[in-house]
Amino acid sequence: xxxxxxxxxxxxxxxxxxxxxxxxxxxxxxxxxxxxxxxxxxxxxxxxxxxxxxxxxxxxxxxxxxxxxxxxxxxxxxxxxxxxxxxxxxxxxxxxxxxxxxxxxxxxxxxxxxxxxxxxxxxxxxxxxxxxxxxxxxxxxxxxxxxxxxxxxxxxxxxxxxxxxxxxxxxxxxxxxxxxxxxxxxxxxxxxxxxxxxxxxxxxxxxxxxxxxxxxxxxxxxxxxxxxxxxxxxxxxxxxxxxxxxxxxxxxxxxxxxxxxxxxxxxxxxxxxxxxxxxxxxxxxxxxxxxxxxxxxxxxxxxxxxxxxxxxxxxxxxxxxxxxxxxxxxxxxxxxxxxxxxxxxxxxxxxxxxxxxxxxxxxxxxxxxxxxxxxxxxxxxxxxxxxxxxxxxxxxxxxxxxxx
Numbered sequence: 001x002x003x004x005x006x007x008x009x010x011x012x013x014x015x016x017x018x019x020x021x022x023x024x025x026x027x028x029x030x031x032x033x034x035x036x037x038x039x040x041x042x043x044x045x046x047x048x049x050x051x052x053x054x055x056x057x058x059x060x061x062x063x064x065x066x067x068x069x070x071x072x073x074x075x076x077x078x079x080x081x082x083x084x085x086x087x088x089x090x091x092x093x094x095x096x097x098x099x100x101x102x103x104x105x106x107x108x109x110x111x112x113x114x115x116x117x118x119x120x121x122x123x124x125x126x127x128x129x130x131x132x133x134x135x136x137x138x139x140x141x142x143x144x145x146x147x148x149x150x151x152x153x154x155x156x157x158x159x160x161x162x163x164x165x166x167x168x169x170x171x172x173x174x175x176x177x178x179x180x181x182x183x184x185x186x187x188x189x190x191x192x193x194x195x196x197x198x199x200x201x202x203x204x205x206x207x208x209x210x211x212x213x214x215x216x217x218x219x220x221x222x223x224x225x226x227x228x229x230x231x232x233x234x235x236x237x238x239x240x241x242x243x244x245x246x247x248x249x250x251x252x253x254x255x256x257x258x259x260x261x262x263x264x265x266x267x268x269x270x271x272x273x274x275x276x277x278x279x280x281x282x283x284x285x286x287x288x289x290x291x292x293x294x295x296x297x298x299x300x301x302x303x304x305x306x307x308x309x310x311x312x313x314x315x316x317x318x319x320x321x322x323x324x325x326x327x328x329x330x331x332x333x334x335x336x337x338x339x340x341x342x343x344x345x346x347x348x349x350x351x352x353x354x355x356x357x358x359x360x361x362x363x364x365x366x367x368x369x370x371x372x373x374x375x376x377x378x379x380x381x382x383x384x385x386x387x388x389x390x391x392x393x394x395x396x397x398x399x400x401x402x403x404x
Contacts, residue, residue, distance in 0.1 A: 174392025238282020
């Protein structure tokens with residue numbers, strides 16, 4: 001059956017020698033199922049694993065479309081049985097709770113907007129899973145992400161965009177270490193989602209037509225406010241204010257808002273108002289749309305990919321890097337100037353050192369720069385390749401400069 005696979009799709013994929021053991025993270029969806037299928041058909045010894053990160057039965061409605069369901073374990077196992085590969089469920093509730101859920105809650109308490117998929121990839125899928133795999137003598141893992149791994153001329157690894165622009169997931173993968181990147185396979189990097197479904201249909205995989213989840217896996221119905229309350233979070237009431245400190249109204253909890261939000265504020269005004277700042281004391285700063293624009297901001301806990309830490313420090317402490325920055329998953333990268341600010345070993349809101357910090361100055365102002373969200377950096381469009389990640393980090397609350 002190997003001749004049914006489009007072999008040209010794997011020419012630039014980082015693949016080990018044939019018959020190598022590879023752990024495939026299988027969520028129960030079509031992407032990870034086809035990942036396992038491809039590697040199995042290419043002659044690798046595939047071991048399927050499902051990461052049990054949450055008490056699904058207590059927290060999820062199994063009738064609703066979500067990746068947080070016991071049915072997903074069953075679907076992943078069914079694919080494993082069809083491919084005749086070993087399949088295991090690995091309990092990772094503790095590391096997931098510590099690295100993802102607790103930080104998710106803390107972000108909202110600190111007036112930030114979390115990015116749990118980044119934390120899960122960095123610390124769970126490509127952190128704890130890789131460690132468990134190596135403990136079993138297996139040094140390779142694979143997932144169904146639509147991305148590729150790029151090896152630089154200086155033998156460093158970084159993330160490259162997949163060919164499917166509608167499914168590009170490089171934004172969520174910037175936190176991977178060099179060790180993780182060197183031992184990770186993304187077989188779907190040169191596929192589009194329709195091609196993946198066609199392959200699943202051709203091989204009659206039971207998940208070929210399965211819908212994908214659009215939710216945060218541990219947040220039922222995508223209602224994060226309800227989730228926070230269920231976790232015992234006490235919302236911090238406060239005032240709506242303008243940038244001059246004038247009180248515009250009251251609200252029942254800052255945790256209900258995110259930067260750039262317009263709907264659901266519960267306040268009537270002569271013009272549409274947007275959230276432009278969220279303070280820990282409960283104050284939520286509102287303003288018209290022009291006040292949502294930002295000229296510069298800082299990024300902390302930067303993970304360098306294309307450059308080594310020392311190389312970036314030497315190159316861009318006294319001069320700026322002209323590149324592109326993407327500040328949310330669905331946004332288009334915009335031109336910006338970046339300079340290195342140094343390493344800060346003081347502890348940030350999430351319990352980690354602030355680490356490497358950079359200052360980002362936009363060529364043109366951008367709306368709704370959101371602390372807690374990730375910023376990832378690409379080369380300029382005219383450079384080749386222009387679709388590889390240079391680095392990424394977390395947008396800081398410090399030194400956010402509005403373009404007023």
